Amino acid sequence: MNRNVLIIIWLIMVTLLLAAASGCSSIFDPTGSRKQDSEPLKVGLVLDVGGRGDLAFNDAAYNGLQKVQKEFGTHVQVQCVEPLEEADREKLLRSLAQEKYDLVLGMGQFFTSIMEEVALDYPLTRFVLIDAYIEGLKSNNNISCFTFREHEGAFLAGAAAAMKTKSGKIGFIGGIPAPAIERFEAGYIAGAKYVKPDIVVISSYVGTGLEGFRSPEKAGELAAGQMDSGADVIYHAAGKSGNGVNEVVTSRGRLVIGEDVDQTLTLPKEQQVYVLTSVIKGVGKAVYDSVNLQMKGELAGGYYEYGLKDDGVYYAENSINKALLADLKPRLDKIKTGIISGEIKVPPNKQELQK
Numbered sequence: 001m002n003r004n005v006l007i008i009i010w011l012i013m014v015t016l017l018l019a020a021a022s023g024c025s026s027i028f029d030p031t032g033s034r035k036q037d038s039e040p041l042k043v044g045l046v047l048d049v050g051g052r053g054d055l056a057f058n059d060a061a062y063n064g065l066q067k068v069q070k071e072f073g074t075h076v077q078v079q080c081v082e083p084l085e086e087a088d089r090e091k092l093l094r095s096l097a098q099e100k101y102d103l104v105l106g107m108g109q110f111f112t113s114i115m116e117e118v119a120l121d122y123p124l125t126r127f128v129l130i131d132a133y134i135e136g137l138k139s140n141n142n143i144s145c146f147t148f149r150e151h152e153g154a155f156l157a158g159a160a161a162a163m164k165t166k167s168g169k170i171g172f173i174g175g176i177p178a179p180a181i182e183r184f185e186a187g188y189i190a191g192a193k194y195v196k197p198d199i200v201v202i203s204s205y206v207g208t209g210l211e212g213f214r215s216p217e218k219a220g221e222l223a224a225g226q227m228d229s230g231a232d233v234i235y236h237a238a239g240k241s242g243n244g245v246n247e248v249v250t251s252r253g254r255l256v257i258g259e260d261v262d263q264t265l266t267l268p269k270e271q272q273v274y275v276l277t278s279v280i281k282g283v284g285k286a287v288y289d290s291v292n293l294q295m296k297g298e299l300a301g302g303y304y305e306y307g308l309k310d311d312g313v314y315y316a317e318n319s320i321n322k323a324l325l326a327d328l329k330p331r332l333d334k335i336k337t338g339i340i341s342g343e344i345k346v347p348p349n350k351q352e353l354q355k
Contacts, residue, residue, distance in 0.1 A: 040074060040075055040076050040077040041072075041075060041076045041077070041102050041103065041291070041294060041295060042076075042077045042079075042099075042100065042101040042102045042103070043065070043068065043076055043077065043078045043079070043101065043102070043103045043104075043105070043291055044078075044079045044080075044081070044096035044099075044101040044103070044104045044105065045061060045062070045065050045078070045079070045080045045081070045105045045107075045287065046081055046082070046083070046089065046092045046093060046096070046104070046105065046106050046107065046111070047061060047062065047080065047081070047082040047083075047107050048082075048083070048089075048107045048108045048110060048111075048213075049082070049083050049084070049085065049086065049088075049089075049110075049210050049213070049214065050082075050210075050213050050214045050239055050240045051082035051083075052080075052082065053240070054213070054214075054239045054240035054242075054243075055240070055242070055243060055261060055263060055266045056239050056240065056242055056258075056259055056260040056261060056263075057107065057108065057131070057239055057259075057260050057281075057283060058082070058107065058239070059260075059261060060260045060261050060281070060283035060284045061105075061107050061130065061283050061284060061287050062080055063261075063284045064283065064284030064285065064286065064287030064288045065078055065080055065287055067284065067287075067288050068287065068288055068291045068292075071288075072291070072295065075295070076291065076295075079096070079101070081095075081096075086110070086210065089106070089110060089111055089114050090114045090117075090118060093106060093111070093114060093115060093118045093127075094118055094121075094122075096125075097118065097121075097122035097125045098122075100125075101125065102125065102126060102294070103125075103126050103127075103128065103290065103291060103294050103299075104125055104126070104127050104128070105127075105128040105129075105130060105287060105290065106127070106128070106129055106130070107130050107131065107283075108130070108131050108132055108180075109131070109132040109178055109179070109180060110132075110210075111129055111132060112129065112132045112133070112134055115127050115129050115134070115143060116134050116143065119141075119142050119143050122142075123142055124142075125142065126142050126144070126294060126299060127142060127143045127144070128143075128144050128145075128146065128290045128299075129143060129144070129145045129146070130145075130146045130283060130286050130287065130290075131146070131147060131148060131180060131281070131283065131286075132145065132147070132180070133145050133147055133303075137301050137302045137303065138301055138302060139300040139301050139302050140300075140301055141301030141302065142301060143301055144290065144299055144300065144301055144302060144303075144304065145302070145303050145304070146286035146289070146290060146304045146305075146306070147303065147304070147305050147306070148180075148281045148282065148283075148286075148305070148306050148307070148312055148313055149183075149305065149306065149307035149308070149312070149313055149346075149348075150180065150183050150184055150187065150237075150279070150281050150313055151183040151184065151186055151187030151190075151346050151347065151348050151349075152187060152307050152308045152313050152339050152346050153187070153279040153280070153281065153308065153313035153314060153315060154183070154184045154185070154186075154187030154188040154191065154235070154237075154279055155187040155188070155190055155191035155194070155335070155339065155344075155346045156191060156279070156315050156332055156335060156336060156339075157187075157188055157191060157235050157257050157277065157279045157315060158170075158187065158188040158189060158190060158191025158192035158193075158194070158195075158201075158235070159191040159192065159194060159195045159328075159331070159332060159335055160191075160257070160276060160277060160315070160325070160328050160332060161188070161191075161192055161233040161235060161255075161257060161276070162191070162192040162193075162194075162195035162196040162199050163195055163196075163327075163328050163331065164233055164255060164276060164324075164328065165196075165199070165232055165233050166232055167230045167231070167232045168196070168198070168199055168200060168230075169199070169200040169201075169202065169229065169230040169231045169232065170192060170199065170200070170201055170202070170231050170232070170233045170234065170235070171201070171202045171203070171204070171223070171226035171227075171231035171233070171234035171235070172184075172185050172188050172189070172201060172202070172203045172204070172234070172235050172236070172237075173203075173204050173205070173206065173219055173222050173223060173226070173234060173235070173236040173237075173238055173241075173242070173245055174203070174204075174205045174206070174212075174236075174237050174238055175205070175206050175207070175212040175213040175237065175238035175239050175241055175242075176205060176206070176207055176208055176209065176212035176213070177205050177208070179349070181205075181237050181238075182349055182350055183348055183349060184235075184237040184259070184279070185203055185237075185350065186347045186348065186349050186350050186352065186353040187346055187347070187348075188201070188235055189201045189203075189353060190346060190347050190353055191335075191346075194335070194344070195331075200230075202226045202229055202231050204222040204225070204226065206218055206219045206222065206238050206241045212238065212239075212241060213238060213239030213240055213241055214239065214240045214241060215241050215244070216240060216241050216242070216243045216244030216245075216247070217244055218241065218244070219236065219238055219241035219242060219243075219244040219245050220244030220245060220247055220248040221244075221248075222245075223236075223244070223245045223248045223249050224248050224252075227248075227249070227252060227254055231254075232254050232255065233254065233255040233256075233257065233276065234249050234254065234255075234256055234257070235256075235257035235259075235279075236256070236257070236258065236259060237259045237279075238259075242258065242259060242263075246258065246263065246267060246271065246275075247271075249274065250267070250270075250271040250274040250275070251271075253274065254274065255274055255275075255276045255324075256274060256275055256276065257275070257276050257277055257278065257279065258275060258277075258278035258279070258316075259278060259279050259280075259281070260278070260279075260280060260281050260283060261278065261280065262278050262280060262316040262318060263275055263278045263316075264277075264278065264316065264318055264320050264321050265318065265320075272320050272321075273320065273324075275320075275321060276321065276324055276325070277315045277316050277317070277321055277324075277325060278315070278316040279313070279314075279315055279316075280313070280314055280315070280316050281306075281312070281313055282306050282311070282312040282313065285306065285311075285312060286304070286306065286312075289304070290304075308336055308339055308340050309340045315332070317329075
């Protein structure tokens with residue numbers, strides 16, 4: 001083959017490569033490499049133990065993933081998995097990374113150290129930790145943490161409970177004494193005492209390990225004990241265990257406050273009238289936002305935080321609980337405005353609450 005023919009072939013190949021490159025756009029990954037639009041963004045969501053059906057944290061995350069699938073269609077490929085036991089968390093994170101998922105999400109504090117370790121082994125994968133915190137992250141890290149100021153929403157729940165109680169006693173039931181759950185408790189107590197300084201708040205925890213989030217029978221027993229002690233409004237932040245609180249409290253005609261999703265809408269009709277409200281934490285919003293940011297090439301390492309001011313945390317209103325909230329709403333909205341402006345300081349933990 002003579003020299004002129006070789007030159008012509010080389011020019012044709014260069015032209016074709018340039019044409020192909022001009023038809024590509026990029027999706028961000030930690031290395032800055034490029035990915036063709038024709039390839040869907042692979043998104044893997046690892047729920048926490050207990051999984052779907054908790055009518056709270058895990059279901060909220062799954063709903064966010066469903067919204068991703070609906071809105072982005074063929075531009076994403078999603079998979080939702082859930083661990084059956086503690087050791088499965090790491091296995092599932094690694095499995096998704098090995099299968100070259102672009103974005104791998106883990107739900108809750110039990111993923112913290114595991115995700116930090118796995119992310120080091122898979123630097124080309126972007127990891128998202130929702131509702132937990134890893135210290136020292138920078139924008140060029142391949143981990144993004146999405147956290148919530150849940151104590152702000154819980155403050156409103158406590159204020160509502162204090163305005164509604166007739167006995168002067170209210171209850172709180174948490175899954176385990178972990179930082180996120182204690183933020184709920186601290187905010188709830190602070191909100192109740194903001195409205196009624198002499199109110200009595202009875203606090204109980206279901207467990208110290210994973211069983212705390214998946215023991216509805218035990219949680220129901222704790223709720224019954226609190227009602228026997230005089231509590232007539234009970235707020236729970238206990239995952240699937242909260243289903244037991246809902247069942248027992250509503251069966252006795254007392255008021256319950258739910259968490260993470262609007263639990264009025266998850267209960268049978270005869271129980272719905274006893275749900276005062278729910279503190280909704282934007283877990284589904286965080287799932288959706290992380291994918292949306294990744295699709296736009298804007299998801300950075302580090303921290304994203306949601307609170308009342310950006311509707312990442314709020315109390316539920318619907319056609320069923322509207323009547324229960326009618327006389328409370330003006331003051332609740334005034335308190336909300338005060339929290340957002342900084343006029344009302346909400347303690348983020350029990351230590352600050354006691355000051």
